[in-house]
Amino acid sequence: MSDSLTLEGVHADIAQYHILQGVNLSVPEGSVTVLLGRNGVGKTTTLRTVMGLWQAHRGRILLGGEDITRLPTPRIARAGVGFVPEDMGIFSDLTVAENLTLAAVSGPIDSARLDWLLDAFPPLRTFWGMAAGNLSGGQKQMLSVGRAVIEERRLYLIDEPSKGLAPAIVTTLARALKQLKAQGASILLVEQNFSLARALGDHAVVMDDGRTIWAGPMATLAADAALQERLMGLSMEAHG
Template sequence: MSDAILSLRGVKTDIAQYHILQGVDLDVPRGQVTMLLGRNGVGKTTTLRTIMGHWRARAGTIRLDGDDIAQAPTPAIARRGVGYVPENMGIFSDLTVEENMTLAAASGPLERERLEWIFGAFPALRTFWRSEAGNLSGGQKQMLSIARAMAEERKLYLIDEPTKGLAPAIVSTMAGALRDLKRRGASILLVEQNFSVARALGDRAAVMDDGRIVWTGEMAELAGDAALQERLMGLSMETA
């Protein structure tokens, strides 16, 4: 894909004796939201962690804006403008919301305009600005995790299951914030099990199975074809 901000070719990743990624080929178009979908345990989280350098690829290339980052350390990948929101949130529980956000803005003080935009997306963070992050509810912690990635404009956002286990009202807030980030032209690779969120946010979709990408195409095409969903993932978006 000529305007892909991120391209993976033949990426293989092992964890201990297990071959998790078995030759992943994936393109993430610039300025679009790419949904990484599939059943549990097929390699979606490992794909994000490999891109971010938490797991080292045994083979293959990972190109960010044309440069191979497959063997780069995680801090160097982050400095290249990649924001990562892990499934386990990755916040500092003993620090306040303010301190978490300040640390996330690595290049300097938080810009007031950007902070007000984040407060607009997640009003609870303004309310609990001086509170320790460990005292937040689960949904508020997830908001903070997303907000940390949004503290600066990133070249690419990797987001792992941001709505998992959240109440419907919090899911709606989270989806609205991600939709706003998308409107700002962000490039996002998003793992998401909530298919209504995937359908609403995704421009393109890539479906994984057994450590490989088995289908890529427009999100609208996948969302509109129940038989294709059943064949690829064993379920239908209409009933999910």
């Protein structure tokens, strides 16, 4: 199996802070890799650096073997990377329909893909003509995910999609992401909800202090509470 995404010794700074200090990871094609670690270790910065929003000053980022380290964000998006940022990144003054239309960078939205998305997230159908700023927090998150997946892409970067959401919304979100996974999607997911991470993840990568410190099957990490405690200072069972 080839890798959809590979990071090789990636370093990145934000202002005077050296945030990423040697990130190595891979996302095999057609699988979900979950990026784990305590708050502030660099998980969100890793996703933003892959997306070109922060610039790596050392190391390489490969998309399907192609070096994208120095590419600007629009070119990375057009190369087939969808991004769900932690702050959702929707256009509040535009309607649901307009948000999704703008996100379809390759042209008109595929009708079958749209039907799947609206079936997965029924509120987007209900509020199709409503300004996105008037949606609830959970509905905004559905729209944020919808913008990233409205087209079939080579890779999806998803940053803490369940953060702050009610359990019923998390269930809807989890079902949609499982469907996306079943379609053969390649996903790099940052997620603090360990029950969701376990349910979706094929592989796990753990970060600490700007570095990757462990990588392996999600099942291995999920089954070993002592390993979880050693790597992250917490147990998945206690935070599931």
